[in-house]
Amino acid sequence: MTQHLMTIDGESRDSSNRFDVINPATGEPFATAPEADAVILDDAMAGAERAFRSWKLDDDARRDALRSAAAALNDAIPRIAPLLTQEQGKPLNEAIFEVAGVGMWLQYYADLEVEREILQDDDAAFVEVVRRPIGVVAAIAPWNFPLLLSSWKIAPALRAGNTVVLKPSPYTPLSSLAMVEVLNRALPPGVLNVVTGGDALGAAMTAHPTPRKVSFTGSVSAGKKVAVASAADLKRVTLELGGNDPAIVLDDADPAVIGKQLFSAAFQNNGQTCIAVKRVYVPERLHDAVVDALVAEAERAVVGDGMDEKTQFGPINNRPQFDRVRALVDGALSSGARAVAGGTALERPGYFFAPTILTGARDGTAIVDEEQFGPALPVIPYRDLDDAVERANATSFGLGASVWATDTERGESVARRLDAGSAWVNTHAALAPHLPFGGFKWSGVGVENGTWGYKSFTDLQVVHRRKQ
Missing domain, CATH: 3.40.309.10 (Aldehyde Dehydrogenase; Chain A, domain 2)
Structure with missing residues (x-):
């Protein structure tokens, strides 16, 4: 079977443990993926934490990197889309559309103009709201749109100055491993990491002391567990939990x-x-x-x-x-x-x-x-x-x-x-990078996409300078 590797701190990483990936069109395994253990997860978090120190400093560099990442991904569509179809099941033309959508989200956030938020500028004082990156983000993506929905987390988080450790669903890990490999051609080491495994790995990520935010898409029952685990050390959370x-x-x-x-x-x-x-x-x-x-x-x-x-x-x-x-x-x-x-x-x-x-x-x-x-x-x-x-x-x-x-x-x-x-x-599911997306009641906490999505990956700081 084809070997696929995790990307941690800019380097490919295998594991002694691997799990089968099933082709839903046959019900049979067609490849394996590495299963991260506690040591690998610690390494991924540490790499993301190191990369955060410099990544957060230069917004123009981040925008250029996201543009380059979008271009690299678009060039890789013919390689990634068939892999997505094999492990997810969707028709190839829809897989192509999904991979292209990742490039669209990356490009949108690269081009997003973030306006300054000046609250006061008079003889007494200058007061401005500054958006500060939160730190390391744990991103957990689902199996239905594994690449597109991960980009809803990756693109705004990186643009805001955070670094990311991504965990795809164990049902669809391979296309995410391939995507991150391509994106990292344009990103500094450690900025974007991917670890693969099952529910135990997701639980370890949300309980890990390094991430300061968890962005999760999945079921209500799993989302509640993420919220409880994140509350232990007051991590920020965004939860997109489905609908009826x-x-x-x-x-x-x-x-x-x-x-x-x-x-x-x-x-x-x-x-x-x-x-x-x-x-x-x-x-x-x-x-x-x-x-x-x-x-x-x-x-x-x-x-x-x-x-x-x-x-x-x-x-x-x-x-x-x-x-x-x-x-x-x-x-x-x-x-x-x-x-x-x-x-x-x-x-x-x-x-x-x-x-x-x-x-x-x-x-x-x-x-x-x-x-x-x-x-x-x-x-x-x-x-x-x-x-x-x-x-x-x-x-x-x-x-x-x-x-x-x-x-x-x-x-x-x-x-x-x-x-x-x-x-x-007279339409349904009309979604775009600039439109906010979130739910009421049990459908989620927080909002993704647009400027709202960007701001959800920031802490708000008030800078108040008294004038003489």
Whole structure:
């Protein structure tokens, strides 16, 4: 099997312990990754701490390095994207898009103009807010968009003057190892480090005394553990913890127009997207027409190996998630729901599940109340719009939501009532480097992206100079 190495303090590092990386299209190992132990983690933290002393001093140098890193990564897309498809499962064209997105985020933060924050400048005093880097950042990334979501942490953290130790998911370590190797061609030693391993390594990172901030993307249960561990020595935290995004279709919507868009919003990355539509509320009189439009899309979908250019949707990334999606669908069916499309795993090697549209699923069942994170979508009728809004908000999640309407002003008025960090009208998951991203309630703590993301990697210092 191909050997992949960690990058620590600018040098490649292997480990005596390695773990298998599974290709979700086959369900079989296709490579191994090194598993970091306590000594390796200590070395990574120490290297990042040493690099911080000089990296924090020169903003212009940081901007130039990020631009060079973006260019190097763009040149490496043909090498990294196929690796991402092999370990994550997404179609190759989407993997290419994801790697290119990392370059976009790096370029955005390199070009970001950070305005001075002068609070007072008069005869009495000059008072300015100065943004100071926090120090070493522990960044823990998920398996659904392992490269793009890690860049949401790496790019603003480095631009602000911090150094980073990254841990990718054990399901998708290889593309992250390759990405960091490329980025380090443009970065000084120790500025960006990557260690690989399982949950025990993540716990060790959050408990380690060196990092002053933890930026984590993952499940609510894991995020709570990160918060508790970080509180022991008052580390700063940013937590992006997923969602159960509702979509509300208004009574003036045209099912023929919105069907394709709704399907795409729900099934992007095979539904393995924290910001994907997870449940759809539809007026009773439009219910059947919307369902028919979604079913038509599901039946046309091509599910297969992401390396096949005909594939639109790859496999579910890993066996535990595959089993969870199957259990949620089976539970819905046993509770009276009906699969009008899909509803079963596909009879082939790997973790393939048919795109599934469910009717008759009720609020209070797991497929509606929880984040399924897979290719299954319940469609739920409503009679009263106020009731639909209340049901959409009756969740511990609050990441994203969308409203679908012909009258866009009315759609916006409904969107503003939804308890979500992002609320869209006639679109969903419209994300960009300059737009803040975060959630309400259990969907997270803090904000990523834009100037807000940059500032989240800084401590605020007030400099007050009395004038004579």
